[in-house]
Amino acid sequence: MKQKVVITGLGVVSPYGVGVTPFWSAVKKGQGAISNWQPEGVSNYPVRYAAAIAIDPLQQQFPGYFPADYSVERRSIFGLIAAENAVADAGLTKQNSARWGVSVCSGVPEADDQTLAALVSVNSPQAALVLLQQRHQLVNKMGGFRCGNDLLATAIASQYELEGPVLNISGACAGATQAIGLAYKAIQRGEADLMLAGGGDSVLNIRTNSALVSLGACSTSQRFGNNLCRPFDQDRSGLVAGEGAAMLVLESEQHAKARGATIYAELVGYGSSLDAYKVTAPHPEGTGAVAAMQAAIADAGLEPYQIGHINAHGTSTPLNDVVESKAIEQVFGAAASDLLVSATKSVIGHWIAAAGAPEAIATILALREKCVPPTINLCNADPDCRLRYARTLTENFPHQFALSNSFGFGGINASLIFGVYP
Amino acid sequence: MLQPIYLHRGLTLLPGQADLRQLLSGATQLVSTAVPAGSALDLECHGSYLGDVDMSDLAPDRSVKKTTERQSRWLINTAVRTKDALTPLFSGAETKGLYIGLGTVDCDEADEQAFLASCTTQDLSDHKLTHNNPMVGLILLNTTATSHISQMCQITGQNCCFSHLQDGGANAAIEASYDLAEQRIELALVGGGAHKITPWYLLANETYWRSFSKLWLTEAAAFFVMSHQPSANRLLARYRGRRGSGGDWTALIRQLALHLTEWPKHRLMQIIISGGMPDQQQIKLQLQNVAGAAELIFIEDGCGFIGAASCAAAVNLALELLQDNVAGPDAEGLDAVLVLTLGPSQQFSYLLTGKQP
Numbered sequence: 001m002k003q004k005v006v007i008t009g010l011g012v013v014s015p016y017g018v019g020v021t022p023f024w025s026a027v028k029k030g031q032g033a034i035s036n037w038q039p040e041g042v043s044n045y046p047v048r049y050a051a052a053i054a055i056d057p058l059q060q061q062f063p064g065y066f067p068a069d070y071s072v073e074r075r076s077i078f079g080l081i082a083a084e085n086a087v088a089d090a091g092l093t094k095q096n097s098a099r100w101g102v103s104v105c106s107g108v109p110e111a112d113d114q115t116l117a118a119l120v121s122v123n124s125p126q127a128a129l130v131l132l133q134q135r136h137q138l139v140n141k142m143g144g145f146r147c148g149n150d151l152l153a154t155a156i157a158s159q160y161e162l163e164g165p166v167l168n169i170s171g172a173c174a175g176a177t178q179a180i181g182l183a184y185k186a187i188q189r190g191e192a193d194l195m196l197a198g199g200g201d202s203v204l205n206i207r208t209n210s211a212l213v214s215l216g217a218c219s220t221s222q223r224f225g226n227n228l229c230r231p232f233d234q235d236r237s238g239l240v241a242g243e244g245a246a247m248l249v250l251e252s253e254q255h256a257k258a259r260g261a262t263i264y265a266e267l268v269g270y271g272s273s274l275d276a277y278k279v280t281a282p283h284p285e286g287t288g289a290v291a292a293m294q295a296a297i298a299d300a301g302l303e304p305y306q307i308g309h310i311n312a313h314g315t316s317t318p319l320n321d322v323v324e325s326k327a328i329e330q331v332f333g334a335a336a337s338d339l340l341v342s343a344t345k346s347v348i349g350h351w352i353a354a355a356g357a358p359e360a361i362a363t364i365l366a367l368r369e370k371c372v373p374p375t376i377n378l379c380n381a382d383p384d385c386r387l388r389y390a391r392t393l394t395e396n397f398p399h400q401f402a403l404s405n406s407f408g409f410g411g412i413n414a415s416l417i418f419g420v421y422p
Numbered sequence: 423m424l425q426p427i428y429l430h431r432g433l434t435l436l437p438g439q440a441d442l443r444q445l446l447s448g449a450t451q452l453v454s455t456a457v458p459a460g461s462a463l464d465l466e467c468h469g470s471y472l473g474d475v476d477m478s479d480l481a482p483d484r485s486v487k488k489t490t491e492r493q494s495r496w497l498i499n500t501a502v503r504t505k506d507a508l509t510p511l512f513s514g515a516e517t518k519g520l521y522i523g524l525g526t527v528d529c530d531e532a533d534e535q536a537f538l539a540s541c542t543t544q545d546l547s548d549h550k551l552t553h554n555n556p557m558v559g560l561i562l563l564n565t566t567a568t569s570h571i572s573q574m575c576q577i578t579g580q581n582c583c584f585s586h587l588q589d590g591g592a593n594a595a596i597e598a599s600y601d602l603a604e605q606r607i608e609l610a611l612v613g614g615g616a617h618k619i620t621p622w623y624l625l626a627n628e629t630y631w632r633s634f635s636k637l638w639l640t641e642a643a644a645f646f647v648m649s650h651q652p653s654a655n656r657l658l659a660r661y662r663g664r665r666g667s668g669g670d671w672t673a674l675i676r677q678l679a680l681h682l683t684e685w686p687k688h689r690l691m692q693i694i695i696s697g698g699m700p701d702q703q704q705i706k707l708q709l710q711n712v713a714g715a716a717e718l719i720f721i722e723d724g725c726g727f728i729g730a731a732s733c734a735a736a737v738n739l740a741l742e743l744l745q746d747n748v749a750g751p752d753a754e755g756l757d758a759v760l761v762l763t764l765g766p767s768q769q770f771s772y773l774l775t776g777k778q779p
Contacts, residue, residue: 041543046551098666098673108526108564109626148626149526150586154767163664163673166767167593170524170583172565178582182597189600191662206543210550211559272580274520274572278485279560291578295606409560410569412581 005187005268006421008261009090009249010361011082013200014348015051015242018061019085023246023358024365026347028393030374033348034226034240039206046213046220049228050204051242051349053078072151073109075354078245079152079200080159086196086247087160090261094161099193101164102156103183104247105175107201107208107353109147156196164192172408173313174272175199176246177356177416181270183250184416193255199354200245209241217317229350230377231314231343232321232385239315242349246357248364265364268401268419269302271295275411282319282411286327289405292413293331296403300417305335307417308399309372311363313407314343315350320407325385340397342366342390343375356406356414363404364418370398427602428653429775430511431741432504432613432646432734435496436725437470442739446724454638454726459621465631469619470726472641475499486570489560493527494567496643497615501571504645505611511651512575515609519580520572521598523590523614523730524564526626571611580606584730587627588697589765590614591733596660596771598648612737613645614730630766633700640726644734646741655744656778658685658758662771671708674770678760679712681774688758688776690716691747694740696732697764698722705764716760733773736761740775 015033016022026033037050055074058081059066065077072080148154153168165186171178176199183195203209212218219228219238229240256263273295275288282288297304313324329336344362351358366372372394381389401419408414434442437452444450452470460467474492477499482490490498501522505512512518560566568583580601584590591614598610617623619639624631631637648657659681663673682690693713698705698720706718721736722728728735740759747757758776765771 039543039547042547043544045547101664148586148630148766150589150767153586157664157767157769161667163666165593165662166589166664166765166769167597168585168589168767170564170585170590172563182582185600185604189604191600206547206550208559208562210547210554211562213551214554214556215559216556217559272582274569274578274581276572276576276578278483278573279489279566279569280485280557288578295580299606408565409563410566411572412565412568 002188003190004253004266005184005250006253006256006266007248007264007364008251008256009086011085011089011247012358013078013082014244015053018081027344027362027373030347030376032226032376034229047209047218048222049240052204053243073147074202075106075200076152076155079106080155082245082247083156083196086249090249097161098163100162101186101192101195102153102162103167103179103195103197104153105169105171105179105199105353106152108149152200171412172410173352173355174406174408174412174414175353177406177414178272180360180416181414184267184270187250187252194251196247197250198247198357201352201354202243203241203352204243227377229316229346231316231346231375232381232389233378234380234382236316238317239350242351244351245354246361263421265367266419266421269296269300269417271299272414277411279410282323286323288411288413289324289327289407290330292415296415296417302401304332307401307403309366309402310339310341311359311404312341312343313405314345322384325387328387336387339388340372340390340394341387342372346376359404360416363402367402367418367420371395372397424603425650427599427648427657428651429655429657429741430508430647430653431738433500434644434735434738435500436642437472442725442735443742446719457619459624463624463628465637467637470640472496489557489566491561493618497567498570500643501611501613501645502574505575508647511609511647511649514651515649517579517607518577519601519607519610520577521594521610521612522568522583523594524583524585525615525617525730527562527564577611587729587766588732588763589767589769590730592763592771595733595773596662599657599660602648609649611645611647613734615643616641616729616731638726640728642728642731644731644738646734646737654778655741655775657773658776659774662769665768665770675712688756690714691757691759692717692719692743693760693762694719694721694736695762696721696736699727733763744777
């Protein structure tokens with residue numbers, strides 16, 4: 001018999017600080033996190049805006065997560081703090097963690113820019129390795145050379161002494177949504193009682209960000225200043241990167257009620273799909289996006305008209321926003337006109353591998369507070385984006401179910417459906 | 423009533439087109455050479471290299487050619503050829519899923535060499551913006567291989583890719599089996615690939631390698647298929663969990679013993695273990711009460727450490743053994759082979775495979 005899955009804890013590390021409160025307050029107000037940004041020590045970098053986190057205050061507040069041996073890097077630091085935040089929010093202790101697991105997606109650890117640049121006059125990767133050995137101090141607090149791809153998952157598993165599944169997902173921009181979906185399935189089938197799920201990422205380093213620039217994925221426009229991230233707007237020009245981490249505590253309803261947990265919402269459906277199209281663009285008909293949403297709706301045992309709000313992937317890229325809008329129209333048919341669509345990335349930027357996690361939190365809190373947060377900077381909707389987008393905070397919008405989309409590079413698609421917990 | 427999950431043998435790609443069973447028997451050996459970066463890390467490390475694979479006969483389109491490098495080509499090559507070898511299965515399944523254990527992708531070393539000549543972050547920025555292959559973002563993205571495989575095999579259903587190392591491959595197999603059992607798909611293409619052996623691979627996993635007494639890394643990829651379409655061999659049971667504090671095996675042994683009692687007619691013939699390089703003696707000790715007379719096969723003894731490819735390679739080997747196992751004159755019942763994976767996250771997982779009753 002399938003277990004019901006509920007959300008009992010939320011944790012966020014964002015440009016607004018640590019915790020759900022500053023994050024959600026800013027998202028509801030439409031207080032954008034995007035501001036002037038250049039890589040440290042670089043001028044005239046083509047990307048001028050991003051939603052960056054101030055590291056120094058974070059280190060002062062959480063010194064224990066910045067180890068002296070540089071064994072943890074930026075993404076994982078964000079993720080570990082978010083996990084602690086979520087666990088505390090859920091009122092959990094480490095007792096009885098034998099049937100707990102973790103499911104996360106974090107970006108690949110990168111060496112920080114200063115470390116890369118400091119490898120001076122090396123003429124081979126072998127020599128670089130020797131240099132790193134000899135000059136350990138060059139691997140500074142944000143370095144990633146000595147970190148595996150699974151650092152966040154294994155660090156959480158170790159810290160909380162988990163004995164359930166340890167899932168480290170690679171899913172591009174859909175990864176965190178897939179991580180939450182897999183955690184949901186693990187609890188649903190009885191493989192675990194509780195799962196920490198979410199992700200952490202940052203692409204605000206030269207190596208990764210320049211690759212996105214070269215691909216043409218990032219907006220390099222200076223036309224709109226801080227208001228550059230404009231999902232569904234006719235003047236959108238590409239993604240605007242952000243960074244951060246968000247973690248959710250998922251539990252079986254039985255486990256949550258037994259310990260008297262406060263329940264935010266119920267996770268009722270998950271679907272994933274592949275475009276099986278070119279890696280360089282989404283399927284023009286949005287077939288993968290359609291399939292993921294339909295799979296989630298079927299998994300939830302719902303009809304499309306029962307969903308009131310969609311937290312869109314809404315990247316502010318020319319292709320995604322049109323394809324997603326069309327896919328939503330196709331899935332929801334006549335009911336699409338009753339939907340209210342929001343795009344959290346307009347406020348917080350694109351957290352890449354982690355993106356689905358803060359968006360899931362925004363979806364849950366919108367359900368709980370019977371509102372829909374704004375999609376900011378949407379001044380003139382693209383004529384091909386014909387849905388009803390929440391341009392301002394919409395209050396008094398009770399809805400029973402909400403859907404959150406994430407569509408990753410290469411056509412990896414995932415959708416989650418949350419429902420009000422009675 | 424739950425439908426049985428059947429296993430269909432796919433392909434395992436090893437250096438020199440070696441056969442894993444022959445490697446384990448000692449009939450053949452992989453060529454391995456000292457990895458220079460190992461000495462920089464005070465690691466005694468040898469490597470067996472795949473080189474690149476020729477996919478021209480698979481007719482990859484332009485986007486595939488422009489956004490792959492050799493590590494992703496190992497995966498794509500092995501996945502597509504597995505699918506081609508099992509075409510009737512794919513034709514008969516309406517919903518197909520894809521589950522892969524992935525590594526991370528470094529640049530080709532030539533590019534690393536070039537950008538490491540930078541002196542300042544400004545130099546680094548200028549160099550990257552000037553010299554970047556426009557597709558480098560997709561080349562470096564490990565899930566680009568997933569996209570290509572889905573396109574070339576026309577797989578559009580449920581999917582997930584996992585890291586890291588053996589955990590990635592094992593979680594791919596287990597998740598696929600659950601999606602089949604829960605009827606989210608009718609067929610799953612399951613596999614994984616090892617990393618390129620580069621200094622960055624060594625450095626990123628430095629802590630893990632230090633638990634190995636001797637480090638032999640091998641480049642490899644492997645895929646197999648799970649489906650509801652009958653074959654001679656079934657998935658009888660699966661399990662995953664993280665070892666308790668102090669490396670406690672109790673939960674695993676208890677669960678395995680329980681699963682074995684659920685299949686009383688099956689006789690456990692072999693246990694294929696991957697991720698066992700750090701301490702084979704400890705593993706033998708832990709398994710002695712539940713293994714019975716089963717032969718313990720440490721896959722890395724034959725092929726070296728193949729990371730995320732190891733679970734699928736072990737399943738392919740298990741299916742080969744199930745096909746060829748010859749019962750003794752007094753034997754009764756059906757054969758089973760356990761594929762046991764120990765991962766760097768301290769997760770252990772198993773797939774119990776056996777002959778269809």
